[in-house]
Every structure is written in C-alpha cells, then in structure tokens.
Amino acid sequence: xxxxxxxxxxxxxxxxxxxxxxxxxxxxxxxxxxxxxxxxxxxxxxxxxxxxxxxxxxxxxxxxxxxxxxxxxxxxxxxxxxxxxxxxxxxxxxxxxxxxxxxxxxxxxxxxxxxxxxxxxxxxxxxxxxxxxxxxxxxxxxxxxxxxxxxxxxxxxxxxxxxxxxxxxxxxxxxxxxxxxxxxxxxxxxxxxxxxxxxxxxxx
Amino acid sequence: xxxxxxxxxxxxxxxxxxxxxxxxxxxxxxxxxxxxxxxxxxxxxxxxxxxxxxxxxxxxxxxxxxxxxxxxxxxxxxxxxxxxxxxxxxxxxxxxxxxxxxxxxxxxxxxxxxxxxxxxxxxxxxxxxxxxxxxxxxxxxxxxxxxxxxxxxxxxxxxxxxxxxxxxxxxxxxxxxxxxxxxxxxxxxxxxxxxxxxxx
Numbered sequence: 001x002x003x004x005x006x007x008x009x010x011x012x013x014x015x016x017x018x019x020x021x022x023x024x025x026x027x028x029x030x031x032x033x034x035x036x037x038x039x040x041x042x043x044x045x046x047x048x049x050x051x052x053x054x055x056x057x058x059x060x061x062x063x064x065x066x067x068x069x070x071x072x073x074x075x076x077x078x079x080x081x082x083x084x085x086x087x088x089x090x091x092x093x094x095x096x097x098x099x100x101x102x103x104x105x106x107x108x109x110x111x112x113x114x115x116x117x118x119x120x121x122x123x124x125x126x127x128x129x130x131x132x133x134x135x136x137x138x139x140x141x142x143x144x145x146x147x148x149x150x151x152x153x154x155x156x157x158x159x160x161x162x163x164x165x166x167x168x169x170x171x172x173x174x175x176x177x178x179x180x181x182x183x184x185x186x187x188x189x190x191x192x193x194x195x196x197x198x199x200x201x202x203x204x
Numbered sequence: 205x206x207x208x209x210x211x212x213x214x215x216x217x218x219x220x221x222x223x224x225x226x227x228x229x230x231x232x233x234x235x236x237x238x239x240x241x242x243x244x245x246x247x248x249x250x251x252x253x254x255x256x257x258x259x260x261x262x263x264x265x266x267x268x269x270x271x272x273x274x275x276x277x278x279x280x281x282x283x284x285x286x287x288x289x290x291x292x293x294x295x296x297x298x299x300x301x302x303x304x305x306x307x308x309x310x311x312x313x314x315x316x317x318x319x320x321x322x323x324x325x326x327x328x329x330x331x332x333x334x335x336x337x338x339x340x341x342x343x344x345x346x347x348x349x350x351x352x353x354x355x356x357x358x359x360x361x362x363x364x365x366x367x368x369x370x371x372x373x374x375x376x377x378x379x380x381x382x383x384x385x386x387x388x389x390x391x392x393x394x395x396x397x398x399x400x401x402x403x404x
Contacts, residue, residue, distance in 0.1 A: 188323060
C-alpha cells in the first residue's frame with residue numbers, strides 16, 4: 001500500500017474518460033445522424049467567425065501574435081504541467097523510522113528504531129520456514145502514524161491459518177524485543193513464484 | 205486518552221483494509237494521463253509552429269479548423285468513424301474504471317485479532333489441500349474457486365471411492381472456521397464423475 005491519492009486518480013480517469021467519450025461519440029453522431037451533421041455545420045461556421053473575430057481583436061499590436069493563441073498555449077502548458085505533477089505523485093508514503101520516542105520518554109534520550117531492523121529480524125525468522133517462499137516488510141505512514149506491513153508469499157497449498165499463527169508469534173516477539181507494540185498488518189499473496197515452486201514441503 | 209488512541213488506530217486499520225482490498229486505479233490513471241498529455245502536447249506544438257509561421261507537423265491550426273468545420277463530408281468516413289468509435293469506447297472504459305469499486309480478490313481474516321488480508325487463490329489452494337488430506341482424493345482432483353461470496357468445490361473421486369458431498373462441506377466449514385473470514389461465504393460442492401469410472 002502507498003499514499004497514492006485515489007480520489008485524484010478516479011477524478012482524472014472520469015474527466016479524461018468523459019472527454020474521450022464526448023469527442024468520439026460526437027464525431028460518430030455527426031457521421032451517422034443527419035440532424036447532428038446539420039447542427040455541426042452551422043455551429044462550426046459560427047464558431048469560426050467568432051474565432052476569427054477574437055483573433056483579430058486580441059492581436060498584439062505590431063505583430064501577428066494574438067492573445068488568444070498565447071492564452072490557449074499557456075492553458076495547454078498549465079494542463080500538461082498539472083497532469084505530470086499528478087503522475088509524479090503516484091506512490092510514496094513509505095517511511096524509514098518505525099518507532100520514534102519523544103526525547104523525555106526514556107533516560108537514554110530519543111530512540112528511533114529503523115524499518116531495516118524490524119525488517120531484517122522478521123525476514124530472518126521467516127526464512128527458516130520451509131512453507132514461506134518470500135517475505136517483505138515495509139512501513140507506511142497512515143494518518144501520520146507508522147504502520148508495519150508484512151507481506152508474505154507462501155508455497156502453494158499452505159494454510160493461511162498456519163501462517164497467521166507463525167507471523168503473530170513473530171510480531172509478538174518483536175514487540176517484546178522493541179518494547180513497543182507496533183501497529184501492523186499482514187498480507188498473504190499468491191504469485192508466479194508460488195505457482196512454480198514445489199507445493200509440497202520436502203520431508204527433511 | 206487510551207480510547208482516543210485506540211479509535212485512531214482502528215480508523216487507520218479501516219483505511220488500510222479499504223486500500224488493500226480495492227484497486228488504486230493507478231495504471232489506468234497513468235495511461236489516461238499519458239494519452240491526454242500527448243494529445244495536449246501535439247496541439248501545443250501545432251500552435252507554436254503556426255505562431256512562427258512554420259509548416260505544421262500534420263495540420264496547421266487553420267487547416268485543422270477548416271477540416272473540422274467540413275467534418276460531415278470528410279473522407280474516408282469509415283476510418284474517421286472507426287477511430288472515433290475506439291476513442292469513445294476507451295472513454296467508456298475509463299469512466300467505468302473510475303466509477304466501479306474495483307474490489308480486489310482478497311479476504312480479510314480475523315483469526316488472531318491482527319489485520320490479515322489473504323489472496324483468494326491462497327485460500328482456494330489451502331482448502332483444496334485440506335480436502336485432499338482428509339478424504340484421500342488426489343490433490344489434483346480437487347478444484348476450488350474462492351470469490352467474494354462463494355467457495356466452489358469440484359471433486360473428481362477415483363472410481364469406486366464413495367465421497368459424500370456432506371463430508372466435504374463439513375471439511376470446508378471446519379477449515380474456514382479456522383480462518384475466520386470477515387465476509388461470510390457460501391459453500392458449493394459438486395462431485396464430477398470420471399468417464400473411465402462410468403465405463404468400468
């Protein structure tokens with residue numbers, strides 16, 4: 001999970017979808033429906049007259065440049081910049097520190113436990129388990145509070161109940177070790193790797 | 205103090221659960237935005253070229269205006285209509301993606317009080333293994349599909365090995381009881397007959 005603004009995603013999708021639909025359906029209507037074609041011809045003629053007038057009236061003195069053209073260019077540039085900002089803001093929200101105490105909470109001063117510590121500890125413990133193919137630990141900020149996400153891909157046919165018990169035990173141990181109950185959640189995934197790996201555990 | 209803290213933790217978990225079980229639509233949004241940026245950049249380039257009295261890439265804005273005002277008579281009509289239909293369809297796809305919830309195939313487990321989200325395929329494979337372990341039917345003869353509301357089991361027992369659907373139903377119920385799914389599921393069991401078995 002990340003901090004992607006999902007409302008923005010859906011709003012942009014809806015707006016761009018509406019524009020595509022209106023333009024596409026409009027052109028189809030002009031070709032398929034005589035009344036629409038007539039309307040189009042009259043509307044486009046008046047639109048062109050209006051455009052020509054507007055261009056003439058907004059001509060920048062002593063040049064062939066019109067404010068209309070400059071304005072539409074500026075609007076296009078602004079839209080492009082906004083859309084690229086929206087693209088660049090996808091993802092994010094991960095954080096590096098997992099536990100951060102206030103300076104006065106502890107005689108040792110402020111304590112910061114890095115994500116890497118919890119991640120290494122959990123993954124090292126999970127690696128010993130034959131039913132778990134891969135695991136990943138990340139910390140996301142949810143409403144300004146860190147939340148640990150443990151993501152596990154088990155071998156196919158492993159009972160999720162078993163994994164939940166294992167991980168629960170590990171997380172309790174981690175809480176005892178760090179002295180702080182870190183809000184955390186677990187996700188259990190399937191993937192190409194679990195499909196390709198041997199599904200039966202080897203009998204050792 | 206402690207109550208306000210636990211409510212803020214539970215809203216955080218609610219947010220996590222919501223976000224983990226629904227698609228962010230990031231891929232669709234990125235494709236739509238890239239298409240829109242390309243279209244805008246093209247129009248912008250044509251305007252800039254015409255401002256510097258350079259020939260347009262495809263059509264100068266003035267020529268584009270003329271072409272557009274004569275749109276109903278432009279040829280080849282079939283090509284223009286096809287492209288427009290595709291554009292409208294793409295628009296519909298984007299609109300549908302924007303408005304549908306986009307639920308991901310996952311279930312939430314409350315086995316231990318911790319928030320756990322499991323891919324449906326993991327549950328399906330585990331249920332199939334469980335049925336196979338307890339009935340003696342080979343694992344590859346048990347097919348399980350898990351969706352948001354239904355668990356679908358098809359078993360093909362070996363010829364002459366009687367397996368009651370009731371037994372399988374109980375096995376599944378017992379295993380699901382271990383997981384404690386948040387959303388209740390209905391169980392449907394079917395036994396398929398082997399062709400070879402019918403002949404023998």
